[in-house]
Amino acid sequence: MSTNHDNVSLEGVHSQAIPFPKPVASKTSVQIGFIGLGNIGSLMAQNMARKGPIGEPNFPAIMVWNRTPSKAEKLVAMVGKEKARIAQDLEQVAQECDVVVINLANDDVVRTVYLRIQACLKQSPPTRNKIFVETSTIYPSLAAELDVMVSQCPLTRLITCPVIGSPIVAEKSELILVMSGEYRSKQEVSHLLVPAVGRKVIDLGGDVQKSLTFKLIGNSMILGNIEVIAEALTFAEKSGIGGHHVEHLIREYLPAPSMLSYTQKMRHANFDGKNGFSIDGGIKDATHIRRLTAHYNSPMPGIDVAHQNLLTARALHERHVKEGKTRWPTLDWSGIIAGTRVAAGLNGFDKTKDFGTLDEQ
Known part of the structure; x- marks a missing residue:
């Protein structure tokens, strides 16, 4: 898989854009999924599918789901079936993906999606670590509710990561990613999303409400x-x-x-x-x-x-x-x-x- 990162210095990325050291490489590839393909979510998913994380030439096709199927179909048509595949429902994304990026329109939709995710993972508990990356713009106290929902599922963590930037900025992979939550999860997600999706991470600590x-x-x-x-x-x-x-x-x-x-x-x-x-x-x-x-x-x-x-x-x-x-x-x-x-x-x-x-x- 070709990427746009061939000439990027990893050391430079670490010091300038990501406030966390690179985590120890996993022996297995990380499966990334996207729930919500609006104006920003679709661009983030496209960039991740086309570029992938630095240093992972065999990055698996991302999994995508959107309430309106045509948006997912359009994305796959744009990037190719070898780089993106459509999930049958959001529960499939929650079950099969290691990192799930969620970008939705409003608080009510976000809460509904997480209730479905919680029910799914309680019925079929994960056997490996799983991180949910909440990028929607929601009221901060809702993040605390979501954190409780997610933490009730084994091996599962939530970080909040709202993004700053217009669709023009998102298209160029120049979003600013503002992160709060558990340290190791932020560390792993940062090195997956930068520079494919965003250009810089701002870390606001462990309280998931702060980034929002x-x-x-x-x-x-x-x-x-x-x-x-x-x-x-x-x-x-x-x-x-x-x-x-x-x-x-x-x-x-x-x-x-x-x-x-x-x-x-x-x-x-x-x-x-x-x-x-x-x-x-x-x-x-x-x-x-x-x-x-x-x-x-x-x-x-x-x-x-x-x-x-x-x-x-x-x-x-x-x-x-x-x-x-x-x-x-x-x-x-x-x-x-x-x-x-x-x-x-x-x-x-x-x-x-x-x-x-x-x-x-």
Whole structure:
């Protein structure tokens, strides 16, 4: 099996990207499985299938499962049957895989999947070590529940590993992996996922809730930036300056790839959430952030405003869906700008219906 890691220095990877020494090599190959193939999960699975861990040329085909079978079929068609195979159900992934990476949409779905995994492994207990890698963005206290479920099964461990990065970043294997949980499990998983899936691991210790708290802090920064850019674009149009100058300023002064991408989406009304981050996911994350800040008495008023604008944008989109007037079955969270535009007296999504504003293409 060819990989993209032929020229990578293992010592360099250890010292710069992974805070754990490489574990003693196992005599048997590690079987990796993926449950959940959304916009981020599918890219992680693709990269793992195509590249595999460093130093394992005979890495076995990954096993994948998704509630919508077509997504699993599409992935296998892209990487080849020798690199990925489809499980008949999620229980097969839980039983046959040594490391299971889970990436799902929300807390309720995550809890349901783990209840099925727990029932499966209690009925058929593992005979070798098994690690579940929870990469979904969920409320931190749920991780404690999942840890209890998993620990009731013999030889089974849970680590939380939310990922930071957009689909563009995930496609390039440049995600940041934030890990919490049992040391040896983090050690093993780190050396499987870097650099095939991510470029760096941040270790936040043994408490499985900490990495999820950190992920929500990270998402608050991203959401806060999107909100400010949405407000700036709207203000620039209303003041007659034009959003193109705001985009130029970001490109010259704040050239973060994700911020440029969101700016372009908002400027050109490209709110298709099919290959981005859905507004439902954004509202879920904003709700978690606000709940967490209330728990710690640490206000984030910018997120309160962003949450309101996300709700406004979703309400507008749902109305347009009912009226058959939308181009996007799923709205990207960059659609947040509809909230700022409506507040400024502009049309939420359609700039062609505005008068007296400027936004050169």
